[in-house]
Amino acid sequence: MTANEVVERIKKNLGLPWNEKTYRDTFKVGDPNTEVKGIATTFMATLDLIQRAHAAGMNFVITHEPTFWSDRDTVSDVADDPIYKFKVDFCARNNMVVWRFHDHIHARQPDLIWVGLARALGWQQTAGSRNRFTFPPTTLAALATDVQRRMNIRALRVVGDPRVKVSSAAVGMGYSIPRVAPDVDVVIGGENPEAGGQFDDTEYVLDAAFFGRTKGEIILGHAISEEPGMEDCANWLRTFVSEVPIQFIRAGEPFWSPKA
Amino acid sequence: MELSRRRFAHFAGAAALAGRQLRGQQAPITAQQVIDRIQMGGGPSPGDIKAGDPATQVNGIATTAMATMDVLSRASKEKTNLVITLEPAFFGRLDAAISDDPVYAAKQEFIQTNGLVVWRFNDSWRARKPDPLAAGLAQTLAWTKYQVADDPTRYDLPAMPLAALAADLAKRLNARAGIRVVGDPQTSVRRVALLPGSSPLAATMKILPECDVVIAGETREWESVEYAQDTVVSGRKKGFIMLGHVLSEEPGMKVCADWLKSLVPEVPVRWLPSGDPYWRPA
Numbered sequence: 001m002t003a004n005e006v007v008e009r010i011k012k013n014l015g016l017p018w019n020e021k022t023y024r025d026t027f028k029v030g031d032p033n034t035e036v037k038g039i040a041t042t043f044m045a046t047l048d049l050i051q052r053a054h055a056a057g058m059n060f061v062i063t064h065e066p067t068f069w070s071d072r073d074t075v076s077d078v079a080d081d082p083i084y085k086f087k088v089d090f091c092a093r094n095n096m097v098v099w100r101f102h103d104h105i106h107a108r109q110p111d112l113i114w115v116g117l118a119r120a121l122g123w124q125q126t127a128g129s130r131n132r133f134t135f136p137p138t139t140l141a142a143l144a145t146d147v148q149r150r151m152n153i154r155a156l157r158v159v160g161d162p163r164v165k166v167s168s169a170a171v172g173m174g175y176s177i178p179r180v181a182p183d184v185d186v187v188i189g190g191e192n193p194e195a196g197g198q199f200d201d202t203e204y205v206l207d208a209a210f211f212g213r214t215k216g217e218i219i220l221g222h223a224i225s226e227e228p229g230m231e232d233c234a235n236w237l238r239t240f241v242s243e244v245p246i247q248f249i250r251a252g253e254p255f256w257s258p259k260a
Numbered sequence: 261m262e263l264s265r266r267r268f269a270h271f272a273g274a275a276a277l278a279g280r281q282l283r284g285q286q287a288p289i290t291a292q293q294v295i296d297r298i299q300m301g302g303g304p305s306p307g308d309i310k311a312g313d314p315a316t317q318v319n320g321i322a323t324t325a326m327a328t329m330d331v332l333s334r335a336s337k338e339k340t341n342l343v344i345t346l347e348p349a350f351f352g353r354l355d356a357a358i359s360d361d362p363v364y365a366a367k368q369e370f371i372q373t374n375g376l377v378v379w380r381f382n383d384s385w386r387a388r389k390p391d392p393l394a395a396g397l398a399q400t401l402a403w404t405k406y407q408v409a410d411d412p413t414r415y416d417l418p419a420m421p422l423a424a425l426a427a428d429l430a431k432r433l434n435a436r437a438g439i440r441v442v443g444d445p446q447t448s449v450r451r452v453a454l455l456p457g458s459s460p461l462a463a464t465m466k467i468l469p470e471c472d473v474v475i476a477g478e479t480r481e482w483e484s485v486e487y488a489q490d491t492v493v494s495g496r497k498k499g500f501i502m503l504g505h506v507l508s509e510e511p512g513m514k515v516c517a518d519w520l521k522s523l524v525p526e527v528p529v530r531w532l533p534s535g536d537p538y539w540r541p542a
Contacts, residue, residue, distance in 0.1 A: 044482065047490040069461050069487045081465060083487065086494045145541040155440045157538035175480075180363070191481050193458070194505035194537070195326055195347040202537050203326055204351040204363060210329035211366045219538070222481035254485050255440035255502075257540075258426035 001243045003060045003097040004032035006039065010101070013240045014108050022103050028067040029088065030097030036060045038245040041234040043227035045098045047087050049251045054094045058247060061098045062237075064105065064113065064230055065222070073100070105233060106173075112236060113173050116229030120151050121171065131178060137167045140216045143186065153224050155255035159205050160186070160216020169218075173225050177217065180208045185215040190225030223253055288317045289526050291342050291377040297523055298381065310349040311368055312377030318342045321524060322532040323517040325509040327378050329367060331534050336374040340530060344516065346385065346509055349378045385516060386457075392519075393456040393512030397475075400511035401432050403452075412454075414471070419450040422473065422499040429475070429503065433511075437540035438504030442488040447497045449473040456508040461487060464500070473499035477508030507536050 007027075011018045019025075028045070038058035042049050045063035053061050066073050068084065078084045091098070105112050118125060126132040135143075141162035148156045166185035170178035177189030180200050187205065194202040205217040227250060234248040292314035310327075320340030324331045327345035335343050343349075350364055371378060385392060395412040398404050408414040417425075423445035430439050449472035455463055457477045464484035468474050468491055479485060479502060488500030510533040517531040 044486060046486055046493070048493040051493070065482045066486070069465075069483050069490075071482065077462070078465065082469070083490050083494050087490060141541055148541055155437075156540045157437050158540055159537055162539065162541075194478055195351070196458075197351065201351055203328055203347070206537055207329045207351075207367055208363045210333075211363060213363060254442055254481065254489050256445065257437060257440055258423065258430045258435075 001036050001241075002033045003027070003030070003036055003099060006036060006060065006237075006241060006244075007032070007099060009240055010104075010237070014104055016104070016108055019103065019107075023072055024100055024102040025104050026100060028063075028073050028098045028100055029061075029091045030095070032097065032099075034059065034095060034097045036097075036244050038247065039234075039237065039241070040247055040249045041101075041230045041237065042249050042251045043223050043230055044251040045100075046251050047083075047090065049249060050087070050091060050096055050098070053249055054090075054096060056247060056249065058245070058249070059095050059097060060244075061096065062101050062230075062233065063098055064100070064102055064226055064233075066100065067098050101233065105229070111229075112232040113226050113229030116227075116232040117171065117173055117225055119232070120228040121147070122150055123169075126168075131171050132168065132184065133171065134168045137165050140164050140166050140186065143169070144218055147188070147218055147220070151220060151224055151228075153220060154253055155221060155257045157219040158216060159202055159219075160209050160214070164215045166215045173229075174222055177219070180205060180214040182213065186218060187214065187216075188218040188220065190220055191222040192219065221253055221255065223251060227251065289524065290314065291316045291318055291379065294318055294321065294342060294524055295379055298520070299384070310345075310378045310380050311371040312341075312375070314377065316341060316375060316377045318377075318524075318527050320527050321517075321520055321529045323381075323513040323520065323529070324532045324534055325506045325513050326534045328534050329370065331532050332367075332370060332374075332376060332378070334532055336370075336376060338530070340528070340532075341374075341376050343376060343378045343532075344381045344513075344520075345378060346380075346382055346513055346516075347506065349380065381516070385512075392515045393509055394454045396512035396515035397454055397456055397508060399515065401429070408451075413467075415452045415454070417450055417452055419448050421445060422447045422449050425449055425452075425473065425499070426501060429501065433503065433507055434536065435503070435507060436536040437538040438507050438536040440502045441499065442485060442501075443473070443492050443499035444497075447472075447492075447499055449497075449499055456503075456512060458505055459484070464488065468498060468500065472497065473501060475501045475503060475508075477503055478505035504536060504538065506534055510534070 040053035040058040044065040045067040123133040169186040170184040172189035208214040231248040322335040326347040327349045390412045406415040451471040453467040453471040455476040461483040514531040
């Protein structure tokens with residue numbers, strides 16, 4: 001089975017038409033006609049991840065985020081870079097293929113990245129809501145501790161008064177944090193800009209909290225928020241690809257944080 | 261003798277006070293006049309009054325990297341009615357174009373009610389030579405003596421493990437949870453490059469090969485962060501540190517306050533840092 005045949009089968013099983021204009025969900029490394037020995041799904045095809053996938057006998061990496069450090073994987077901007085050459089050489093020598101699965105995994109019903117995040121949080125979702133959770137009143141500090149423990153986060157960041165009582169949250173994935181809303185105590189998401197952002201940036205949340213319009217914000221990290229869904233992706237792939245082994249391999253949280 | 265000395269001190273103090281009051285009466289300075297003076301001293305690029313009346317008589321100036329409500333309310337309590345901010349006062353929403361937003365409206369109302377003027381000083385402050393944001397960060401870190409040639413973004417420090425450097429940054433910048441690090445904590449680092457504020461992939465790609473550790477403000481996880489991870493895994497002994505956007509820029513606004521003290525001697529000038537916005541559970 002070739003990498004391209006795997007992708008064709010994904011397209012058939014998505015349950016929605018393929019957007020041929022996507023620049024994200026395309027092959028990034030290697031020959032699509034490469035014979036697949038095994039599939040690794042992951043959050044991001046870092047060099048470390050590609051090396052570990054190879055060591056585990058997998059030569060086809062399905063990644064949610066970019067390989068070459070930009071949303072469009074704009075290789076022309078980085079072609080002379082020694083790290084680029086190192087990464088490409090490793091892939092070429094080891095017959096690795098990388099394909100990105102971003103727009104369509106989010107667009108399918110249900111969005112597997114969301115399924116993974118909700119599963120990892122393990123909270124009871126508010127009936128009928130898209131991204132809301134309610135829980136018995138607790139403090140923002142206790143809620144953040146719960147999130148930190150459930151998702152095993154080293155570099156979690158929280159905005160707001162730790163002692164404030166909270167009982168509801170709206171949760172987002174990746175580079176988006178839900179808008180502050182009057183009926184939501186805490187907004188939770190992956191990554192967002194601190195100032196001058198398109199969404200409710202950190203400054204907005206600080207000021208909204210000052211005026212009592214929100215209680216706070218929990219920033220998980222982009223990888224932390226979207227990596228669990230790539231495990232669900234691996235499970236889903238196994239329902240229609242039985243010819244080759246499929247394994248979810250964690251890219252992992254990129255950061256650590258000094259003791260405050 | 262003692263009495264007369266005390267009396268002299270009393271008179272001297274009174275004279276100084278009278279002088280200040282006289283100066284205040286004779287030459288009140290408006291927000292617009294302060295801004296005009298800054299633009300003459302700092303370059304032609306115009307800044308914008310983000311909120312408040314430019315004709316307001318200034319009783320004190322505060323500089324900050326981010327004019328949050330917390331900063332504005334501290335300024336107001338300290339009778340400091342001109343707030344000079346590096347980052348937008350009204351988030352990413354093109355400032356005045358978001359009047360239907362409740363947080364925007366409440367912030368505007370606070371500014372009007374308390375007679376504050378908020379002015380954004382970004383482009384021409386950043387363009388100033390030598391780079392005041394990098395130089396300010398280095399000053400706060402006590403690194404000025406380690407500067408490489410005449411480049412305020414480059415420092416050659418005594419070698420130390422990446423973990424020790426990160427811990428020192430956290431201490432000197434009063435960080436809570438905002439600092440995040442890529443790389444082996446034990447890697448020995450010496451050559452440092454500073455990228456305060458928000459920086460694109462190209463900036464990291466240019467500078468990381470030339471140093472041991474980049475200290476950035478804010479970058480994206482799928483851009484510079486992944487590049488730094490790949491650099492380390494390719495066998496290079498490097499580190500990459502993100503301080504947070506505002507934490508990385510505040511020292512540069514302390515430099516701004518010091519500069520304004522001589523430029524606008526009529527009123528007190530203070531630095532009001534907004535602080536590390538983040539914490540995490542113990």
